[in-house]
Amino acid sequence: MSESNSVMKIALDAMGGDFAPHTEVEGALQALNESPEKIRIILVGDEKKIEQELKKHSYNGNEIEIVHASEVITMHDSPNKAIREKKDSSLVVAANLVKEGKADALVSAGNTGAVGVASIFIIGRIKGVSRPTIAAPIPNERHSFTYISDAGAFVDSKPHHLVEFATLTSTYLKEVLDFPNPSVGLLNVGEEESKGLKFTKETTELLKKTDLNFYGNIEGRDIFKGTVDIALCDGFVGNLLLKQAESMISFLRTKFKQFAETSLWAKLQIGLAKSAVKKALYDADVNNIGGTPLLGINGITIIGHGSSSPKGIKNMILQAFRAYKANLVIKLKEAIEDEHQRTQSS
Amino acid sequence: MSESNSVMKIALDAMGGDFAPHTEVEGALQALNESPEKIRIILVGDEKKIEQELKKHSYNGNEIEIVHASEVITMHDSPNKAIREKKDSSLVVAANLVKEGKADALVSAGNTGAVGVASIFIIGRIKGVSRPTIAAPIPNERHSFTYISDAGAFVDSKPHHLVEFATLTSTYLKEVLDFPNPSVGLLNVGEEESKGLKFTKETTELLKKTDLNFYGNIEGRDIFKGTVDIALCDGFVGNLLLKQAESMISFLRTKFKQFAETSLWAKLQIGLAKSAVKKALYDADVNNIGGTPLLGINGITIIGHGSSSPKGIKNMILQAFRAYKANLVIKLKEAIEDEHQRTQSS
Numbered sequence: 001m002s003e004s005n006s007v008m009k010i011a012l013d014a015m016g017g018d019f020a021p022h023t024e025v026e027g028a029l030q031a032l033n034e035s036p037e038k039i040r041i042i043l044v045g046d047e048k049k050i051e052q053e054l055k056k057h058s059y060n061g062n063e064i065e066i067v068h069a070s071e072v073i074t075m076h077d078s079p080n081k082a083i084r085e086k087k088d089s090s091l092v093v094a095a096n097l098v099k100e101g102k103a104d105a106l107v108s109a110g111n112t113g114a115v116g117v118a119s120i121f122i123i124g125r126i127k128g129v130s131r132p133t134i135a136a137p138i139p140n141e142r143h144s145f146t147y148i149s150d151a152g153a154f155v156d157s158k159p160h161h162l163v164e165f166a167t168l169t170s171t172y173l174k175e176v177l178d179f180p181n182p183s184v185g186l187l188n189v190g191e192e193e194s195k196g197l198k199f200t201k202e203t204t205e206l207l208k209k210t211d212l213n214f215y216g217n218i219e220g221r222d223i224f225k226g227t228v229d230i231a232l233c234d235g236f237v238g239n240l241l242l243k244q245a246e247s248m249i250s251f252l253r254t255k256f257k258q259f260a261e262t263s264l265w266a267k268l269q270i271g272l273a274k275s276a277v278k279k280a281l282y283d284a285d286v287n288n289i290g291g292t293p294l295l296g297i298n299g300i301t302i303i304g305h306g307s308s309s310p311k312g313i314k315n316m317i318l319q320a321f322r323a324y325k326a327n328l329v330i331k332l333k334e335a336i337e338d339e340h341q342r343t344q345s346s
Numbered sequence: 347m348s349e350s351n352s353v354m355k356i357a358l359d360a361m362g363g364d365f366a367p368h369t370e371v372e373g374a375l376q377a378l379n380e381s382p383e384k385i386r387i388i389l390v391g392d393e394k395k396i397e398q399e400l401k402k403h404s405y406n407g408n409e410i411e412i413v414h415a416s417e418v419i420t421m422h423d424s425p426n427k428a429i430r431e432k433k434d435s436s437l438v439v440a441a442n443l444v445k446e447g448k449a450d451a452l453v454s455a456g457n458t459g460a461v462g463v464a465s466i467f468i469i470g471r472i473k474g475v476s477r478p479t480i481a482a483p484i485p486n487e488r489h490s491f492t493y494i495s496d497a498g499a500f501v502d503s504k505p506h507h508l509v510e511f512a513t514l515t516s517t518y519l520k521e522v523l524d525f526p527n528p529s530v531g532l533l534n535v536g537e538e539e540s541k542g543l544k545f546t547k548e549t550t551e552l553l554k555k556t557d558l559n560f561y562g563n564i565e566g567r568d569i570f571k572g573t574v575d576i577a578l579c580d581g582f583v584g585n586l587l588l589k590q591a592e593s594m595i596s597f598l599r600t601k602f603k604q605f606a607e608t609s610l611w612a613k614l615q616i617g618l619a620k621s622a623v624k625k626a627l628y629d630a631d632v633n634n635i636g637g638t639p640l641l642g643i644n645g646i647t648i649i650g651h652g653s654s655s656p657k658g659i660k661n662m663i664l665q666a667f668r669a670y671k672a673n674l675v676i677k678l679k680e681a682i683e684d685e686h687q688r689t690q691s692s
Contacts, residue, residue, distance in 0.1 A: 078540075141600040152535055156543050189498055189585040194424075197502050197582060220589030224597035236543060237583055239535040241590055243566030248594055251570035252627075254487040259626035266622065273619030276612065280605035281598075 007038050008324045010317055011103035014045035015072045015090040016110025017313070018306045021045055024109070025053035027313020031321075032063050034314065039321055042103055044069050045090040069093040075306055079113035083121060091115060095122040098299045105300035105320035109291070109308040116153055119294050119301040126329070128336040131157060132296030133165040134303065135172060136238070138245045139283035140226025147173065148223065148231050152239030153294060159203040162186075162232055164336070166212050168295040169230050171335040176326040185218030185228035187237060193217065203232075210339065249284055252277070290315025293323060295332060300324060353384050354670045356663055357440040357449035360391035361418045362456025363659070364652045367391055370455070371399035373659020377667075378409050380660065385667055388449055390415050391436040415439040421652055425459035429467060437461060441468040444645045451646035451666035455637070455654040462499055465640050465647040472675070474682045477503060478642030479511040480581070480649065481518060484591045485629035486572025493519065493576045494569065498585030499640060505549040508532075508578055510682070512558050514641040515576050517681040522672040531564030531574035533583060539563065549578075556685065595630055598623070636661025639669060641678065646670060 012028055014021040021043070028041045040063050043050050047068040054064070071089040073082045083092060091110055095118040097103040106123065108115045116132075125132060136151035149169040150157065157165070166184045173179040186203055188196040193204060195217065207214045215228045223231050223241065233241070256277075260270040282288055290312055291304030300323045302316045358374055360367040367389070374387045386409050389396050393414040400410070417435040419428040429438060437456055441464040443449040452469065454461045462478075471478060482497035495515040496503065503511075512530045519525040532549055534542040539550060541563065553560045561574045569577050569587065579587070602623075606616040628634055636658055637650030646669045648662045 139597075139601075141597055143604065155535060187586055189501060189582055220586035220591075221593035221596075223590055224593045233586075236535055237586060240533055240566035240579075240583060241586060244569055244587055244590060245566075247567035247570045250567075251485075251487055252598075255485075255626045255630075256622075258489065259622065266625070269618070269622035270626070272615070273622050276602075276605065276615035276619050277623070279612070280601045280616070284601075 007040055008105070008321055009040045009042060009103045010105045010107055010320055011042045011044055011094040011097040012313075012317065013090045013094045013106070013108035013110050013115075014043040014050050015069070016108040016115075016306070017304070017308050020109070021050050021053050023308060023310050024313055025050060026057070026310035027308070028064065028317065029057055029059060030310055030314035031317035032061070035318060035321060037321075039063065039317075040065065041317065042067055042094075042097060044094040044097070045072070046070070067093060067097065073111050073114045075111050077111060077114060079111060079117040082111070082114050083117045091118050092122065095119060098123050104324050105302065107291070107302045107304070107313075107316050107320050109304035109306055109313060109316070112152070112303055115301065115303045116294060119297045119299070123297050123299040123301065126296055126298050126333050126336055128340050129164060129168070129296040131161045131164060132294050133168055134235070134238075134292050134294055135169040135230075136242045136292040137289055138223050138242070139281075140224055142226035144226055144229075145283070146223045146226050146231050147229060148233065148238045148242050150233065150235040150238050151242045151292065152235045155234065155236040157234045159199060159206050162203045162234070163206050163210060163339075164296070166207065166230060166232050167210070167335050167339050168332055170212055171331050172293060172295055172328065173229055175331040176323050176328055179229055181213050182230055183213045183215045183228040184230045184232055185215045185222060187231050187233040187241075188217040188219065191217050191219065199234075211342065246286060249281070287312035288315065290319045293319070298329065300328060353386055354451070354667055355386045355388060355449045356451045356453055356666055357388045357390055357443040358659075358663065359436045359440045359452070359454035359456050359461075360389040360396050361415070361436040362454040362461075362652070363650070363654050366455070367396050367399050369654060369656050370659055371396060371403070372656035373654070374410065374663065375403055375405060376656055376660035377663035378407070381664060381667060383667075385409065385663075386411065387663065388413055388440075388443060390440040390443070391418070392416070413439060413443065419457050419460045421457050423457060423460060425457060425463040428457070428460050429463045437464050438468065441465060444469050450670050451648065453637070453648045453650070453659075453662050453666050455650035455652055455659060455662070458498070458649055461647065461649045462640060465643045465645070469643050469645040469647065472642055472644050472679050472682055474686050475510060475514070475642040477507045477510060478640050479514055480584075480638050480640055481515040481576075482584070482588045482638040483635055484569050484588070485627075486570055488572035490572060490575075491629070492569045492572050492574065494584045494588050495576055495578055496581040496584050497588045497638065498581045501580065501582040503580045505545060505552050508549045508580070509552050509556060509685070510642070512553065512576060512578050513556070513681050513685050514678055516558055517677050518639060518641055518674065519575055521677040522669050522674055525575055527559050528576055529559045529561045529574040530576045530578055531561045531568060533577050533579040533587075534563040534565065536565065537563050545580075557688065592632060595627070633658035634661065636665045639665065644675065646674060
């Protein structure tokens, strides 16, 4: 990993999203404009298509570099197979740049599973981490975000994996996002310790022995409420909750549209309400957040939605930059090492 | 069970909700007014308090009967312990009325776990049902509801339990709610059959062998979207998803309030938007739905929110009435028997 005082280099999978490379190129240029410090972006993908996009913006600076990749991993590809077989895909080439130290971060709005597999098997895990985790932000009533961890990197995790997820996510929130003392809640069907599964009871016992700011059990309603900073769970549960929470916006849009169709007055009311609702729910638009980090990787990986807008891509790049400036990987390594030492000495 | 052409008798736990017996009495009177046929409501609880509430409404009809119960099971009581020890609680007395055939349904806005335990251990299960299920409606984009089953009656269910949940819920939707051919989706982390847990794969294999209208895997976003009528899962997952979905309304209210506080113009906008949003999201207010049935019981049980309004109580009573008119318990028995015969002959 490069030092945080040199110019950061970001490998952007330019073919990942649904509107690639158009969205990726525009997002990269926005990020260069808005980044508080100089960064370099390596656009990885079909050279000709990327150049065409750059021409539209008459860009002629030196912060962008293109690395050609002839293949694309699609949303329909099986992650493991795609990573093995599409060696010259934009994602695999970008991940290799990070592995070889030619880039400091991987940013992709492509096939989430494939980005995870590429990160774990090409960039590699931090020593001592058995399972990396996706820490996905959900806006909450406290003007902040609740991070669901694991939001779907793995299914069927064991209690000791959840302790790793909590350690990694807590460190990320503290070091990169300036949460002073991130609180960790265990998602369960009731607040009482006696509630839930053998799995949740064992996880609670392990969490109590850590130095983490462990709150205890939380329920499904506590995610939007913001009772804690980190909502801990297995990736099966986390993925379902994340996708349900994200689908709220589409649900609201459809419900407003359906109501608007009931009368002219309703249409007028919804017309007036629209901009207020949009502003009030600014934080719930995934493009305003960007993506989610995959924590526990020996490098920085930011995973975004396939449907990301240029603004979404820009925010993913800026997220990667913040993680780099905060020496995220070093901090995660230290936290995992501390946790292991504590466990062994106890 | 009484015949569906006699006058239905509903045992209402008058001490269950957060504002009992005020809300229960008012809800009962509303139900008597709105019920399409004559029904009788047995208010179970503190006789004096109930009479006081009735006096406020100067009610002097003969559709209401009071059965005194000296104890109350609170939200903080442990369900199993409470049912064993509080023999003269409104809930236990009401459940016994159903068991003894003196009432056709149990309706309660009390401690959900306790209502479940009372129903299972006092009223009893339908023969052949190992685990009853809570089928909880979530509004969807298709002008309808997606029923999460199991929404938390049990945790750690096995694949064959999920097949029971699907059979029970599908029969309820068909017979009581007039869904022509209810579709069943299995909640999972991806659409492909290869995705998910050993648990989901085994459940899929079992579901394919049934006569159910099985759609395949669905994801977290499909609940609000309404891809299927029944979103099938273990009660641990279902309870988390249900509580997250229900908390959306409180989240929106808080976000609108926070935005309104940013400027006078924002306040005005939100003021104008409020009624439209409320109307557009009519279906998302739990009081407009009522409660959720516990399916698989040898009787009709409707469980409601502790915070139910009189309107919520009224809707719970009307739900119980619809289930009674549709001969729900008989239909469930037939469906479970058919399912067992099919399994044994195959």
